[in-house]
Amino acid sequence: MSTVGEAATTTAGTANGAITGTTTGTRRLGGRWLGVLALLVIALVLPFLLSGYRIFQLTQITVYAVAILGLNLLTGFSGQISLGNGAFSAVGAYASSILMIKLGLPYWATPPLAGALCFVAGYLFGHPAARLEGLYLALATFALSIVMPQVLKLDTLEPWTGGTQGVYVTKPVSLLPELISDDQWLYFFCLAVAIVMFVVAWNIVRGRTGRALVALRDHPIGAGAMGIDTVSYKSVAFGVSAMYTGIAGSLGALVAGFISPDSFTYLLSIQFLVGGVVGGIASIFGTLVGAVFIELVPDLANKISESAPWAIYGVLLIVCMMMMPWGAAGLVHSARAWLARRSTRRTRS
Amino acid sequence: MQAFLHQLLSGLAMGSTYASVALALVMIFKATHQVNFAQGELAMFSTYVAFRLVGAGVPYWAAFVITLGFSFIAGIAIERLLMRRIQYASPLTAVIVFIGLLVIFNSMAGWIFSATTQVFPSPFEGPHAWYGTIYLSPHEVGMIGMTLVVLTIVFLFFRFTRLGLAMRAAAENPQSSRLVGIRVGWMLALGWGLASALGAVAGMMAAPKLGLEPNMMGGVILYGFAAALLGGIDNPWGAPIGGFIVGVLENLAGAYLVGSHLKQTLALALIVAVLVFKPSGLFGRTVVVRV
Amino acid sequence: MTVLLELRGVDAAYGATAVLRSVTIEVPEGGMVALLGANGAGKTTTLRAICNMGVRVRGEIRFAGQRIDGQSTESIARRGIGHVPEGRGTFLSLTVEENLRLGSYLRRDRGVAGDLLRVFGYFPVLKKRLHQQAGTLSGGEQQMLAIGRALMSRPRLLLLDEPSFGLAPILVQEIFRILKVINQEERMSILLVEQNARLALDLVGQVFLLETGQVVASGPPQQIAADESVRRAYLGQ
Numbered sequence: 001m002s003t004v005g006e007a008a009t010t011t012a013g014t015a016n017g018a019i020t021g022t023t024t025g026t027r028r029l030g031g032r033w034l035g036v037l038a039l040l041v042i043a044l045v046l047p048f049l050l051s052g053y054r055i056f057q058l059t060q061i062t063v064y065a066v067a068i069l070g071l072n073l074l075t076g077f078s079g080q081i082s083l084g085n086g087a088f089s090a091v092g093a094y095a096s097s098i099l100m101i102k103l104g105l106p107y108w109a110t111p112p113l114a115g116a117l118c119f120v121a122g123y124l125f126g127h128p129a130a131r132l133e134g135l136y137l138a139l140a141t142f143a144l145s146i147v148m149p150q151v152l153k154l155d156t157l158e159p160w161t162g163g164t165q166g167v168y169v170t171k172p173v174s175l176l177p178e179l180i181s182d183d184q185w186l187y188f189f190c191l192a193v194a195i196v197m198f199v200v201a202w203n204i205v206r207g208r209t210g211r212a213l214v215a216l217r218d219h220p221i222g223a224g225a226m227g228i229d230t231v232s233y234k235s236v237a238f239g240v241s242a243m244y245t246g247i248a249g250s251l252g253a254l255v256a257g258f259i260s261p262d263s264f265t266y267l268l269s270i271q272f273l274v275g276g277v278v279g280g281i282a283s284i285f286g287t288l289v290g291a292v293f294i295e296l297v298p299d300l301a302n303k304i305s306e307s308a309p310w311a312i313y314g315v316l317l318i319v320c321m322m323m324m325p326w327g328a329a330g331l332v333h334s335a336r337a338w339l340a341r342r343s344t345r346r347t348r349s
Numbered sequence: 350m351q352a353f354l355h356q357l358l359s360g361l362a363m364g365s366t367y368a369s370v371a372l373a374l375v376m377i378f379k380a381t382h383q384v385n386f387a388q389g390e391l392a393m394f395s396t397y398v399a400f401r402l403v404g405a406g407v408p409y410w411a412a413f414v415i416t417l418g419f420s421f422i423a424g425i426a427i428e429r430l431l432m433r434r435i436q437y438a439s440p441l442t443a444v445i446v447f448i449g450l451l452v453i454f455n456s457m458a459g460w461i462f463s464a465t466t467q468v469f470p471s472p473f474e475g476p477h478a479w480y481g482t483i484y485l486s487p488h489e490v491g492m493i494g495m496t497l498v499v500l501t502i503v504f505l506f507f508r509f510t511r512l513g514l515a516m517r518a519a520a521e522n523p524q525s526s527r528l529v530g531i532r533v534g535w536m537l538a539l540g541w542g543l544a545s546a547l548g549a550v551a552g553m554m555a556a557p558k559l560g561l562e563p564n565m566m567g568g569v570i571l572y573g574f575a576a577a578l579l580g581g582i583d584n585p586w587g588a589p590i591g592g593f594i595v596g597v598l599e600n601l602a603g604a605y606l607v608g609s610h611l612k613q614t615l616a617l618a619l620i621v622a623v624l625v626f627k628p629s630g631l632f633g634r635t636v637v638v639r640v
Numbered sequence: 641m642t643v644l645l646e647l648r649g650v651d652a653a654y655g656a657t658a659v660l661r662s663v664t665i666e667v668p669e670g671g672m673v674a675l676l677g678a679n680g681a682g683k684t685t686t687l688r689a690i691c692n693m694g695v696r697v698r699g700e701i702r703f704a705g706q707r708i709d710g711q712s713t714e715s716i717a718r719r720g721i722g723h724v725p726e727g728r729g730t731f732l733s734l735t736v737e738e739n740l741r742l743g744s745y746l747r748r749d750r751g752v753a754g755d756l757l758r759v760f761g762y763f764p765v766l767k768k769r770l771h772q773q774a775g776t777l778s779g780g781e782q783q784m785l786a787i788g789r790a791l792m793s794r795p796r797l798l799l800l801d802e803p804s805f806g807l808a809p810i811l812v813q814e815i816f817r818i819l820k821v822i823n824q825e826e827r828m829s830i831l832l833v834e835q836n837a838r839l840a841l842d843l844v845g846q847v848f849l850l851e852t853g854q855v856v857a858s859g860p861p862q863q864i865a866a867d868e869s870v871r872r873a874y875l876g877q
Contacts, residue, residue: 075441081441128625129625131625131628132624132625132628133628135384135578135582136578136582136624136628136629136630139574139575139578139620139621139624140621140624140625142571143575143617143618143620143621146571146613146614146617147614147617147618150610150611150613150614151614270448273441273444273445273448274445274448277441277442277444277445278445281441307460308456308457308459308460309456310452310453310455310456311452311453311456311457311460313449313452314448314449314450314451314452314453314456315449315453316449317445317446317448317449317452318431318446318449318450318453320445321435321438321442321445321446321449322434322435322446325435325437325438325439325442326438326439326442511741511745514734514738514741514742514745515742515745517734518731518734518738518742521731521732521733521734522729522731522732524693524713524725524729525725525729525730525731526714526742527693527712527713527714527717528691528713528717528722528723528725528729529717529742529743529745529746529789529793530714530717530718530745530746530793531714531742531745532714533714
C-alpha cells in the first residue's frame with residue numbers, strides 16, 4: 001500500500017483545489033468563502049433549533065471532525081496511513097481527566113495541554129514508525145490501537161486511569177445559563193476549538209510544512225534529494241495528527257462525561273478512517289462530511305434493521321465507496337469540473 | 350522442559366491456523382495488491398455453514414468438502430461482483446470496502462446462525478486417535494497435519510500446474526498475461542476462491558479450539574495479517590513460516606511472560622519491533638525502485 | 641495476396657488525449673511490414689490499439705477479415721496475434737521455461753515440443769538459461785525470450801515493438817536475421833515498429849510512416865528511402 005500516496009494525490013487533485021494551492025480564480029474563491037460563511041452561520045444557529053440528544057450529536061460531530069482532520073493531515077497529506085489514532089484520542093481524554101481531577105485545572109485549559117502532550121507522544125511514535133511503509137505502518141498503528149485499552153486497564157495505572165471502571169468527567173457548566181443551556185455551551189466550546197483547529201490546519205497545509213509534506217507523500221525520494229529530512233517531517237506529521245486527535249479526545253471526554261478503556265478500542269480508529277475516506281482523505285471540507293457520516297449513519301442503520309444494523313452499515317459503506325471512490329470531496333470536485341466543462345462549452349458555442 | 354515443549358507445540362497448532370490465513374492474505378495480495386481484511390469473517394461464516402451441515406446429519410468430511418466448495422464459490426462471487434468494480438479506485442477505498450464486507454459477514458453470522466458460542470466438532474478426536482501425545486491433543490496434531498497437507502497441495506498447484514502458472518503470471522504481470530491469452534479477470538477470481546477456501550480450512554480447524562462464535566476469527570485475522578507482514582507481504586513462503594512463528598510467540602508470551610490477557614499485546618509489540626528493524630519483513634524483498 | 645491485418649480510419653486516444661488520427665495500415669498475409677516514425681509519432685499506440693491495451697479506439701480494425709476493435713486483449717491474442725510489447729513484458733520472477741510455457745498457454749496441440757526446439761534453435765542461449773529466473777537475463781536475452789514466448793503461441797501475425805531497443809548492434813542484426821527466417825520459413829506475418837529505420841528498411845517489404853499520429857507516407861522501402869524529404873526528416877541521412 002505504498003500507493004496510499006497516489007490515492008491521496010488523486011483525492012487532493014479531485015478535492016478542493018485550494019488544498020494543493022492551485023488558484024481557481026477570484027470568482028471561485030469568493031464562492032468558497034461564501035460556503036464557509038454559510039456553514040458557520042448554520043453551525044451557530046443550529047443548537048438553538050435542536051434539543052437534547054440532537055445537540056449532543058451535533059457536538060459529537062464537531063469533535064469527530066477535529067479527530068478526522070488529524071487523520072487527514074497524516075494520511076491525506078503526508079501519505080502515512082494510521083489505524084491507531086484512537087489510541088491518541090485515549091491519551092488526550094485521559095490526560096484531560098487527570099489534569100481536571102488530580103490537578104484541578106478548569107476544563108477549557110485541558111485541550112491545549114492534552115494536545116501538546118499528544119504531539120510529543122505522536123512524534124515519539126512516529127520517529128521509529130517513519131521507517132515503515134504502507135501495510136507495515138498500518139499494522140504498527142493498528143497494534144497501537146489494540147494495545148492501548150490493555151495498557152489503560154493495567155492495575156499499576158489504576159490510581160490515574162480508574163482501571164476497567166473508567167473515570168467520570170464533570171461536564172462544563174454554561175456561563176450564561178439564561179441564554180445558553182449547558183449542552184449548548186459545551187457545543188459552542190467545542191465549535192470554537194474546532195474552528196481554531198481548522199484554521200491551523202488550513203495554514204499548515206498552505207505553508208511550507210504543508211508543501212514539504214505533500215512532496216514527501218508524492219515523491220519521497222525526490223523530497224529527500226531536495227534536502228527535506230524525511231524522518232523529521234514524518235515524525236512531525238505524526239505529532240500533529242496525534243495532537244489533533246488528542247484534542248478531540250479531550251473534548252470527547254467532556255461531551256461523554258465518562259471515559260473508560262473500552263471507549264477507545266480499535267473500532268474507534270477504524271471509525272476515524274471510515275470518516276476520513278468517506279469524506280475524502282485529502283480534503284479539509286471532507287472531514288465534516290466524514291464526521292457527519294460516522295455519527296449519524298450507525299443510527300440510520302439501526303433504524304433500517306434492528307436485528308443486523310451493522311450489516312446495513314457495511315452495505316452502506318460499500319455503496320458509498322462504489323458511488324464515491326474519492327469520497328464526498330471527490331464527488332464535489334467531479335461535479336464542479338463537469339459544470340465547468342458544460343459552461344465553457346456553452347460560452348464557446 | 351516438558352511444559353515448554355507443550356507450549357511450543359501447542360503454539361504450532363494455533364500457528365497452523367495463522368499460517369493458512371496468512372497465506373490466503375498473501376495470495377490475494379500478490380494478485381491484487383490489496384489485503385482482504387474480511388478474510389477472517391468469511392472463514393467464520395463458512396465454518397458456520399459446516400456447522401449447520403454437520404448438525405443436519407451430514408458426515409464431517411462430506412460437510413468439510415461442501416464447505417470448501419461454498420467458500421470457493423463465495424470468494425469468486427465477491428471478486429466478480431464487487432472487487433472487480435473497485436479495482437481502479439485507491440487502496441484506501443478498497444480498505445473501506447473490506448471493512449464493510451467484514452462487518453456484513455460478522456453481523457449476518459450473528460443474525461442467521463447464532464451469537465452464542467457453539468462447540469464445533471473435530472474429526473481428529475475420539476477413540477481412534479492414536480496420534481495424540483502428552484504435548485499435543487489429537488485435534489492439535491490434526492490441525493498441524495491438515496495445514497501442512499493443504500499448504501503442500503497449494504504449492505504443488507502453483508508450481509506444477511498450467512492453471513497455477515497462469516495465475517502466477519496474471520498476478521505478476523496482467524498485461525503480458527493478456528497478451529498470451531490468459532483471462533486475467535477470471536484468474537483473479539480463482540485466486541479469491543482459493544484464498545477463501547483456504548480460510549475456510551483455517552476456520553474449521555480452529556473452531557474446535559476457539560469455540561464457534563461470530564468474533565472467533567477476530568484475533569486470528571490480526572495474527573494472520575501480522576504473520577503475512579512478518580514473512581514479507583509478497584512472499585508466499587514467508588507467510589506460513591510467519592504464521593507458525595507468531596503462533597509460538599503468542600503461546601510462549603502468554604505462558605511465560607505476561608499471561609493470556611496481555612499476550613496479544615506483547616506479541617504485537619514484538620512483531621512491530623521486528624518490523625522496525627526489518628521494514629519489509631523477515632523474508633520480504635526490499636524493492637529497488639528506479640526513479 | 642490477402643490482407644491479414646487492416647486498420648481503416650483508426651482514431652486512438654488515451655483518455656482525452658488524441659494520439660492517432662485516421663490511420664490506415666495493411667499487413668498482407670505472409671508479409672513483413674514496418675511502421676516507422678519519430679519518437680512520439682504514435683507507433684506504439686498503433687500496436688496497442690490493435691491489441692486493445694488501454695487505448696480508446698474509433699474506426700475499424702480487421703484481422704483475417706473479422707473486426708477485432710473493442711474486443712478484449714486476451715481474445716485478440718487468442719485469434720492468433722502475438723505481441724512483443726514495448727519493454728518486452730517478460731515475467732521477471734518466473735523462469736525462462738515458465739515464460740516460454742506461458743507463450744504456449746493456449747495451445748493443446750502436439751506441436752508445442754517441436755516449436756520449443758525451434759525456438760532453442762533460433763536462440764540457443766534460452767536453452768542454456770532455461771531454469772534461470774527471467775529477471776536475471778540481460779536485456780538482449782530478455783528480448784530473445786520475449787520473441788520466443790510470442791513464437792510459442794504460433795501466431796499468424798507477430799507484432800514487435802522496437803525489438804532493437806537498447807541492444808548492441810550485432811545482437812540487433814542477429815534478431816533481424818531471425819525475423820526474416822521466421823517470416824520466410826514459417827510464413828508468419830510480421831508488423832514491426834522501429835526507430836532504427838535503416839535496419840527495418842532492409843528487412844521489410846512495405847513501410848508505413850507515421851508523423852504525429854497520421855500516416856504521411858507508405859510504400860515499398862526503396863521508395864521511402866529514395867524520397868528526399870522523408871530521408872531527411874526521419875532517416876537521418
